[in-house]
Amino acid sequence: MAGVGRKPQRIVEAAVVDGIGPVTAHDLVAMPEDSWGLLRDRITDHRQGNEGLVARCLACDGSVYIRTARRRGVSLPLFAHYSGSDPSCPWYHGRNTVPDDARAAQYQGRQESDFHRLMCEQVAALVALDPRHVRHTVAEYLPPTETAHGRFPDVYVEWEGFGAFAVEFQMSSTFQTEISARCKHYEREGVPLLWILFGIDTKAQVQQSFIDVIRRHRGNAFVLDPLAVEASKEQRTLVLNCYLRSGDGFDPPKLVRFDELTIPRSKLPYHEDRIVTPLLAEIERRRRPWFSDLAKWDHSAPLHGLERPQSLLVAAAFSIVAAANGKERNYASGHPNIRAMLNTYLHAGTFGGYTDLLTRLIGNTAMAGLLKAKVGEHLHRHRSEAQADERSQEWSMLRHLLPEALDPVVREELRYLDALPAWASPE
Ligand SMILES: [Zn+2]
Incomplete structure (x- = not known):
């Protein structure tokens, strides 16, 4: 049997998770334990033939799961191939424990x-x-x-x-x-x-x-x-x-x-x-200072040190969330409703680089209907070539502040636990 002089194990650097997209080994370690833990549970659920999630190695497309490894007393998550995967995958790490062998050991x-x-x-x-x-x-x-x-x-x-x-x-x-x-x-x-x-x-x-x-x-x-x-x-x-x-x-x-x-x-x-209660409380805590500053904002001074287009973007995003929550409030302009506010800033080119971001946000809220109306048309027509993408500062900031709508992992977690707020659920 092999086992003498074990080669350093390769790790699966990235996987694609259904409905979430690519998750790197680094992303996984950076997630809160409940987030990766839930992914882990749901990948196992699917493997067992139940409703759940599928994760595939980005290199070989083979199914992977999340295993844990102890480092200095802390459990860290990492992707690993299920047994029977393609051994020629550059991230293949060798044979897994066969569950039946393991079960036999358990019954001893x-x-x-x-x-x-x-x-x-x-x-x-x-x-x-x-x-x-x-x-x-x-x-x-x-x-x-x-x-x-x-x-x-x-x-x-x-x-x-x-x-x-x-x-x-x-x-x-x-x-x-x-x-x-x-x-x-x-x-x-x-x-x-x-x-x-x-x-x-x-x-x-x-x-x-x-x-x-x-x-x-x-x-x-x-x-x-x-x-x-x-x-x-x-x-x-x-x-x-x-x-x-x-x-x-x-x-x-x-x-x-x-x-x-x-x-x-x-x-x-x-x-x-x-799990859900502390998570939602923590998100509320992040948002609170922004809501209170927006409530007294004059639509021109830098908001939390941001440039004007970014300040307006945050104000518009929070207005969309307020409307989705059934408490319509326009933090971004003097217009009587958020439709007029969005159409105006789109027409003026202020939001030209944020149309992808705004489309995603609106589409993941109870205001999704706006995309089928005039606002959707304007988002399309006034889209600039250069877009703030998911790696941009703006997108990261709004994902952090509005994870129920913009963070796919948090959304999936809340949906699974029956706790996705109504405002973040498209009708
Ligand atoms: Zn692979």
Whole structure:
């Protein structure tokens, strides 16, 4: 076998992701963890035959996924070819672990499987305390209603008035592909799925397999520790201890009742959304000073030190967003509405180099209808040869300020989490 004198591994320098476009290895590392993490989940989902995303190596067009590598205790994302890719690709890095070999290794964890059985029995005993309990099964085959294959949920429960739900234990060695397959299965079946983490140490660096599950639960880590067992017995229902992600760590845990969790479309319940809420709050924070300066702007002084055409561009962009939000307000001129404002600046040539940018912005908002009207005609007619493109300062700035409309990764993330604001959704 090879393995002596390993060659330095080549990395996939760039990939094309469906609906997002090219993403370089550098872009990927620069993304917030939730962003690349969601891409990672969704690429795996697709590979497993579910709805998701496809990413292809820019060199050989072979399918790639996002793997993680530890560097100084931090997980970094990188693209890697799936096994069976073209070995002549200049970015090919050698054979991947075959999932079946890996799964066999996983099942050698005998000790872990004994604990696993005990934990399942524990959950079964607790759910049976609830007066709504109709029936439950432990590790029994559950025939599908919607799909070709059933599953063996760790614990499957039916409660009167609440319906069915499934509990799976996430062990340290559970694979991402397995997590993806189970999540998507229960989503299709319309059965809420709760992953209970087993063996998580929230004070230490949390393993990637746990991080993946926690993200799917919107930053909530559920454990069944002695406190949760005690509370379950007291309240005669399933109570979990829930660690909420906060920055790089976790807040102290809270006891939460299973029947009070929010169940989103993905059917992966959460107590508090620690992904979308902080993301939208952070974006709002970026925008706030601009909105307040625009509110008192005289349409001529440099805005935040910008030249006049750039200042007007920002004012026009924020006006489009305000209108898309149902609170029409023209920050860029004295015109009574944004149509007149845009048509005037287009006609005067002020926005000639920004027509591509404005077209993209408008097209990704509830004001998309403007493109089919006079404004669309003017954008076409007054387009200059020289355009501010996606690498330009103007585009970067507006992408940073209005990511819901201009950052494809953020848009995809919000859409996936059912959280793309109405203003950033074309009718
Ligand atoms: Zn390749």
